[in-house]
Amino acid sequence: MESIAAKAIRDGVIDASIDHVSGVLISTGAHDTYSTLEPQAAFHKRIVFCLNLHNDAVKAMTYPPDAHKASTRRFSNH
DSSP: OHHHHHHHHHTTSSOEEEETTTTEEEEOOOSOGGGSSHHHHHHHHHHHHHHHHHHHHHHHHOOOTTHHHHHHHHHHTO
8 A cells, every 4th residue: 555655645646645654644734725726736636646546457467369269279179
């Protein structure tokens, strides 16, 4: 989980820091952001981050085309 939080901080999705000794995430900034469009932009940024993380995970799980054929050929020869 720490690596995901670190990536989110590095990408600017959240404004925070990580206390590695305590193992906690410390959020920074306490001003009235609701009077601006910043919450909408931050929410959009988080959604894009999550979608990209999902897409990267799906790409990592994809198999090469016809990867199953090698195993079916091995069984069909017997």
